[in-house]
Amino acid sequence: xxxxxxxxxxxxxxxxxxxxxxxxxxxxxxxxxxxxxxxxxxxxxxxxxxxxxxxxxxxxxxxxxxxxxxxxxxxxxxxxxxxxxxxxxxxxxxxxxxxxxxxxxxxxxxxxxxxxxxxxxxxxxxxxxxxxxxxxxxxxxxxxxxxxxxxxxxxxxxxxxxxxxxxxxxxxxxxxxxxxxxxxxxxxxxxxxxxxxxxxxxxxxxxxxxxxxxxxxxxxxxxxxxxxxxxxxxxxxxxxxxxxxxxxxxxxxxxxxxxxxxxxxxxxxxxxxxxxxxxxxxxxxxxxxxxxxxxxxxxxxxxxxxxxxxxxxxxxxxxxxxxxxxxx
Numbered sequence: 024x025x026x027x028x029x030x031x032x033x034x035x036x037x038x039x040x041x042x043x044x045x046x047x048x049x050x051x052x053x054x055x056x057x058x059x060x061x062x063x064x065x066x067x068x069x070x071x072x073x074x075x076x077x078x079x080x081x082x083x084x085x086x087x088x089x090x091x092x093x094x095x096x097x098x099x100x101x102x103x104x105x106x107x108x109x110x111x112x113x114x115x116x117x118x119x120x121x122x123x124x125x126x127x128x129x130x131x132x133x134x135x136x137x138x139x140x141x142x143x144x145x146x147x148x149x150x151x152x153x154x155x156x157x158x159x160x161x162x163x164x165x166x167x168x169x170x171x172x173x174x175x176x177x178x179x180x181x182x183x184x185x186x187x188x189x190x191x192x193x194x195x196x197x198x199x200x201x202x203x204x205x206x207x208x209x210x211x212x213x214x215x216x217x218x219x220x221x222x223x224x225x226x227x228x229x230x231x232x233x234x235x236x237x238x239x240x241x242x243x244x245x246x247x248x249x250x251x252x253x254x255x256x257x258x259x260x261x262x263x264x265x266x267x268x269x270x271x272x273x274x275x276x277x278x279x280x281x282x283x284x285x286x287x288x289x290x291x292x293x294x295x296x297x298x299x300x301x302x303x304x305x306x307x308x309x310x311x312x313x314x315x316x317x318x319x320x321x322x323x324x325x326x327x328x329x330x331x332x333x334x335x336x337x338x339x340x341x342x343x344x345x346x347x348x349x350x351x
Contacts, residue, residue, distance in 0.1 A: 036284045036285075037284070037285065037289075037332070037335065037336070039280075039284055040280075040281045040284030040285040040289070040293075041281075041285075041293070041332065043277040043278070043280045043281035043284065044277070044278070044281040044285070044290075044293030044296055045293075045296050046273075046274075046277040047274045047275070047277040047278040047281060047293070047296070047297070048293065048294075048295070048296025048297040048298075048299065048300050049296065049300045050269045050270050050273055050274035050277070051270050051274045051278075051297040051300070051301075052296075052297055052298075052299075052300030052301040052302075052303070052304050053266065053269055053270060053300075053304065054116075054266055054270050054301075055301040055304065055305065056304055056305075056308060057069060057073070057262050057266050058120060058123065058124075059308065060258070060262050061255075061258060061259045061262050063251060063255060064251070064255075064259055065243075065247050066116070066117050066119075066120030066121050066124065067117055067239065067242070067243050067246075067247065068243055068247060068259075069116070069120055069263075070113055070116045070117045070120070070236070070239070071236045071239050071240060071243055072259055072260070072262070072263030073116065073263050073266045073267055073270075073271065074112055074113060074116075074229075074232045074233055074235065074236040074267070074271070075233055075236040075237065075240075075263070076260075076263045076264045076266075076267035076268075077112075077229045077232055077233055077236075077267040077271040077272065078229050078230055078231075078232055078233010078234065078236060078237075079233060080229065080264075080267060080268065080272060081225075081226040081227075081228075081229025081230050081233065081272070082229075082230050082233065084226055084272075085223065085226040085227065085229075085230065088223065092219065092223055092227065095216075095218055095219055096216075096219070096227075100212075100216060103208065103212050104227055104228060104231045105231055106204075106208070107205055107208055107209050107212065107228065108228050108231040108232040108235060109235060110201045110202070110204045110205040110208070111201070111202060111204075111205030111206075111209060112228070112232045112235075112271075113232060113235045113236070113239070114197075114201050115198050115201040115202050115205065118194045118195070118197045118198035118201060119131065119135070119194075119195075119198040121190075121191065121194040122134070122191045122192070122194040122195035122198060123191075124191070125187045125188065125190050125191030125194065126187075126188050126190075126191025126192050126194070126195060127191070130188075130191065130192060130195060131191070131195045131198075132169075132298065134192070134195035134196060134198075134199050135195065135198060135199055135202075135298070136165075136168065136169025136170075136298060137165075137166065137169055137199065138199060138202055138203060138206070138291070138294045139162075139165050139291040139292050139293075139294045139295050139327075140162050140165055140166055140169075140291070141199070141203050141291070142203055142206045142207060142287065142290060142291030142294065143158055143161075143162060143287075143288050143291035143292065143331075144162075145203070145207050145287065145291075146207070146286060146287025146288040146289075146290065146291055147288055153286070153288050153334055153335055157334050158288060158331065158334060160330050160334075161292065161327050161328075161330040161331040161334060162327075164323050164324075164326050164327035164330060165292070165295065165323070165324065165327040167323045168295075168319075168320045168321075168323035168324040168327060169320075171316045171317070171319045171320035171323060206290060206291070206294065207287065209279070209282060210282040210287050210290050211287075212224075213279055213282050213283050214282075214283065217283075221276060221279035221280045221282075221283060222276055222279075224279055225272070225275045225276045225279050228275065229271060229272070229275075232271075278293075281293060286335070288331075288335070289331060289332070289335055292327065292328050292331040292332075293328075295324045295327065295328055296328075298324065299321065299324055299325075302317065302320070302321070
């Protein structure tokens with residue numbers, strides 16, 4: 024009787040988690056268009072603009088509940104917020120943007136495309152997790168999709184500036200490590216802090232990330248002289264606010280909700296939706312149809328996610344109690 028009651032609940036939680044993961048990927052994919060809209064600004068300036076806006080908006084929204092939330096958090100939780108904000112937001116975005124500018128989108132996509140594999144392997148060590156052997160088909164499909172995305176980078180002629188490409192590749196590896204640490208650490212922090220809603224955790228992250236952006240302003244001013252016209256700054260501000268609201272406020276809220284609903288082995292697979300939507304937006308922006316290898320990547324990535332979902336439905340661990348809450 025208990026099994027018959029818990030099965031629909033588990034299915035509902037899994038379905039809601041997948042929908043939240045798709046929504047987060049759709050919103051995060053918009054981030055890849057930002058550098059194209061404000062090409063004259065550097066990765067550091069883009070990160071400062073985005074996360075300063077994120078921090079200000081978060082501070083305004085969380086102000087009425089600030090005292091109550093501060094009382095719920097221990098020193099350990101604040102330290103987690105600091106390093107998660109640095110790894111998953113500030114450092115990751117700077118490294119990713121630098122990698123794209125130096126090594127190209129293809130190479131960067133290939134490296135970042137292995138995020139789901141790494142997170143899933145780490146998650147397979149958790150209690151009641153799906154054994155890694157059962158996830159092997161999904162992981163192989165994911166890896167094949169990542170190779171398809173970056174195949175042109177692997178086969179293109181080597182340019183004359185090998186040093187710049189090496190810097191870009193190193194930054195892509197750094198971004199991969201930073202986001203692996205964030206995805207794993209954030210999911211485990213959310214499971215530990217069930218007294219804090221995913222929305223408030225996102226806003227707290229925004230406040231801490233905004234503070235980090237303020238610290239970076241003098242660094243940017245020292246190494247990157249301000250030489251943009253007034254209209255360029257207005258466009259930069261509009262893009263920063265749009266990305267902060269869509270990707271950081273709404274996208275992160277959906278991701279945090281998903282992280283509480285799904286096991287870590289599925290959280291890794293949900294990262295693939297960001298890649299899918301980023302590619303889709305790129306095709307629309309460039310007004311072209313996908314190439315055969317890009318179509319193959321789409322098919323492989325979708326097959327990877329579906330295979331992962333099917334494996335988790337066959338492996339049904341006990342339900343964990345989750346606090347009822349809304350996203351907004």
